[in-house]
Amino acid sequence: IKKQNIDANMEAAMEYNPESFGTVQMLYINCSVNGHPVKAFIDSGAQTTIMSEVCAKRCNIMRLVDQRWAGIAKGIGTQKILGRVHMVQLEIEKVFLASSFSILQEQAMDMLLGLDMLKRHQMVIDLQRNVLQIGTTNTSTRFLCDAELPECTRLTQGSDL
Amino acid sequence: IKKQNIDANMEAAMEYNPESFGTVQMLYINCSVNGHPVKAFIDSGAQTTIMSEVCAKRCNIMRLVDQRWAGIAKGIGTQKILGRVHMVQLEIEKVFLASSFSILQEQAMDMLLGLDMLKRHQMVIDLQRNVLQIGTTNTSTRFLCDAELPECTRLTQGSDL
Numbered sequence: 001i002k003k004q005n006i007d008a009n010m011e012a013a014m015e016y017n018p019e020s021f022g023t024v025q026m027l028y029i030n031c032s033v034n035g036h037p038v039k040a041f042i043d044s045g046a047q048t049t050i051m052s053e054v055c056a057k058r059c060n061i062m063r064l065v066d067q068r069w070a071g072i073a074k075g076i077g078t079q080k081i082l083g084r085v086h087m088v089q090l091e092i093e094k095v096f097l098a099s100s101f102s103i104l105q106e107q108a109m110d111m112l113l114g115l116d117m118l119k120r121h122q123m124v125i126d127l128q129r130n131v132l133q134i135g136t137t138n139t140s141t142r143f144l145c146d147a148e149l150p151e152c153t154r155l156t157q158g159s160d161l
Numbered sequence: 162i163k164k165q166n167i168d169a170n171m172e173a174a175m176e177y178n179p180e181s182f183g184t185v186q187m188l189y190i191n192c193s194v195n196g197h198p199v200k201a202f203i204d205s206g207a208q209t210t211i212m213s214e215v216c217a218k219r220c221n222i223m224r225l226v227d228q229r230w231a232g233i234a235k236g237i238g239t240q241k242i243l244g245r246v247h248m249v250q251l252e253i254e255k256v257f258l259a260s261s262f263s264i265l266q267e268q269a270m271d272m273l274l275g276l277d278m279l280k281r282h283q284m285v286i287d288l289q290r291n292v293l294q295i296g297t298t299n300t301s302t303r304f305l306c307d308a309e310l311p312e313c314t315r316l317t318q319g320s321d322l
Contacts, residue, residue, distance in 0.1 A: 006227045006247075013247035017259055017281065024208050024277045044286050045204030045273075047185050066167045086174035086181075087166075100174060100181045112206070115184045118288050120178065125205055125286040127279050128296035135289035 005074055027125070028144040029113075029132050032091040033059045033099075038111050039150045042125060042143070046114035048117050049099060052062060052107035061085050064114060073104060080105040090117075095137045109149065188286070189305040190274075190293050193259075194220045199272050200311045203286060203293060203304075207275035208212040210260060213268035214243060222246050226264050234265060241266040251278075256298045258282055271311065 014021065027042040033051070036059040042132075056062050069084035082103045090099040099117055117123070122135030133140040174181060188203040194212070199221040211234075218221050226261070230245035243264045251260040261277055283296025294301040 002224055006225060010227060010247040013259070013261060017248065018262065024275075024280060026208065026276065027205055041206065043204070043206030044188055045202065045206045047187065063163055064167060064170050066171060086171045087178065098174070098178055101180065108290050114185075115187065116181060116287075119185060120181065122289040124289055125279075128283040128285055 013014050013147075020158075025146055025149070027132075028149055029141050030144065030148075031111075031141075033111070034061050034088055036060070037042065039144065040111040040113045042118075043112050043114055044118060044125060045113055047116065048102050049112065049114040049117045050104050050107065051101045051111045052109060053103055053105050054107075055110035056101070056103050057086070059088075061088055061101075062103075064088065069102070073102070079107060092132075092134060093139045093141045095134065095139045097134070097137070111147075186307055186310070188293075189308075189310055190253065190302050191305065192272075192302075194272070195222050195249055196252075197221070200305065200309075201272040202270050203279075204273050205276055205279060205286060207273055208277065210273065210278045211261050211264045211265050211268065212246075212272045213270060214266050214319045216265055216271035217246070217262070217264050217270075220249075222249055222262075223264075225249065230263070230292040234263070240268060253293075253295060254300045254302045256295065256300045258295070258298070 028039045029042060030089045031040050032036055038055060040058065051059070055130040056065070064085045065083040066086060069081070073079045073081050082105055085101045085103060087098050087100060090097045097117070118125070121137070124133040124135060126133055131140045131142050170221075189200045190203060192199055192201050193194045199216060199220065212220075217226070225246045226244040227247060228244040230242070234240045234242050243266055246262045246264060248259050248261060251258045258278070279286070282298070285294040285296060287294055292301045292303050
């Protein structure tokens with residue numbers, strides 16, 4: 001009987017929500033940090049905006065890393081935080097926002113825009129219009145389509161939560 | 162000279178973005194699953210909507226878990242996925258949405274609303290108005306304030322990314 005219930009439940013889901021069995025494309029936007037183009041992952045579940053060491057080197061901001069903020073990041077396994085860049089210019093659609101970054105040593109993702117920045121700039125993650133809107137500057141930028149996503153995501157997407 | 166740059170950068174940040182040194186309160190909403198009240202974490206960085214085994218028992222939906230979808234969840238350490246509930250009624254502000262859940266064995270958080278549901282129901286995470294809006298049903302619900310957050314978050318918040 002349990003098996004029958006489960007099968008009926010799956011059939012109903014397949015009929016009414018067939019897309020729930022597909023994979024979901026994650027949210028990324030184009031931006032620039034210190035003049036260097038970066039694809040940023042939009043994560044309302046992350047407390048802090050972070051950047052990988054590799055990306056920070058490419059953006060030439062490693063000289064600003066304050067090692068007094070070094071530590072260990074939890075929640076995504078355990079990673080070494082090299083320090084914090086307190087303020088750097090983040091450009092989205094030609095509008096500049098001041099952003100702070102925690103710099104993580106080993107991190108496949110270049111940059112993750114976390115809830116600190118999302119809240120500070122009163123952003124709106126709009127999945128109806130498929131854009132990220134920035135309340136404080138009244139600009140918006142569209143989420144990237146599959147072909148524009150960075151390599152690292154496409155490799156792990158299937159197995160990632 | 163490097164040290165001076167970093168100090169100047171920190172002073173500027175403290176002057177212009179003092180709130181960037183505080184902790185950020187995460188996003189939760191009130192909802193009901195199968196008639197049982199649950200506080201759901203809103204996470205645009207998660208591909209899948211999940212529920213802990215403890216919470217699934219409380220909501221009386223363990224009988225619907227399809228073990229053919231069992232596996233291992235990566236990305237938040239490694240966790241055992243017990244299976245998938247294909248379709249269950251999720252109530253937000255008296256409006257019902259069909260939702261699927263992956264059930265995780267060891268998970269401190271009761272429920273996490275991931276990008277699959279956020280996209281399917283054209284939701285809008287609005288940090289300007291501090292609400293979650295559901296595009297398909299045209300309803301909205303406010304994000305919970307600090308005193309309403311579940312216990313587990315308040316304990317880990319400081320150290321979590």
